[in-house]
Amino acid sequence: MSKRLLRIFPAAIPAALPALLGIEVNVVCRDDRTVFGRLESFSVEALEIQDLRSHTHGILLSEIAEIIHDELASSHG
Numbered sequence: 001m002s003k004r005l006l007r008i009f010p011a012a013i014p015a016a017l018p019a020l021l022g023i024e025v026n027v028v029c030r031d032d033r034t035v036f037g038r039l040e041s042f043s044v045e046a047l048e049i050q051d052l053r054s055h056t057h058g059i060l061l062s063e064i065a066e067i068i069h070d071e072l073a074s075s076h077g
Contacts, residue, residue, distance in 0.1 A: 004071035013067060017042045025049070026068040027059055035059065 008016045020039045027035045027049060037051035049057045 005068055006071050008067040008069075010061075010064060010066070013061060013064060014044070016067070017047065020067070020069060023069055028065045028068065029059065029063045030065045031063070 017039070021042070022038060022040075024036070024038050027047070029035070035049050035051065035057050037049040037057065040048045040050045040056065042048070044061075046058055046060045049059065051057060
C-alpha cells in the first residue's frame with residue numbers, strides 16, 4: 001500500500017498546525033536537519049516535537065523548510 005505523504009510548505013504551516021497536533025510528522029529545517037516525532041504543541045513562533053526517545057525539540061517556524069506527514073496514518077490514528 002502506498003503512503004499519501006503530504007508536504008506542507010512555510011506559507012501554509014500556521015494554518016495546518018491545529019490539524020497536525022498529536023500526529024507524527026517529519027519537520028525538515030532550512031539547515032537540512034530533519035526531526036521526526038509527534039507534534040506536541042505550537043505557538044505563532046515555534047513548535048515542539050517529541051521524538052521516539054521522548055526528547056522534546058523546539059523548532060522556530062522561521063527555521064522550517066517543510067513539514068511532511070502521512071495522511072493515511074493521521075486519518076487512522
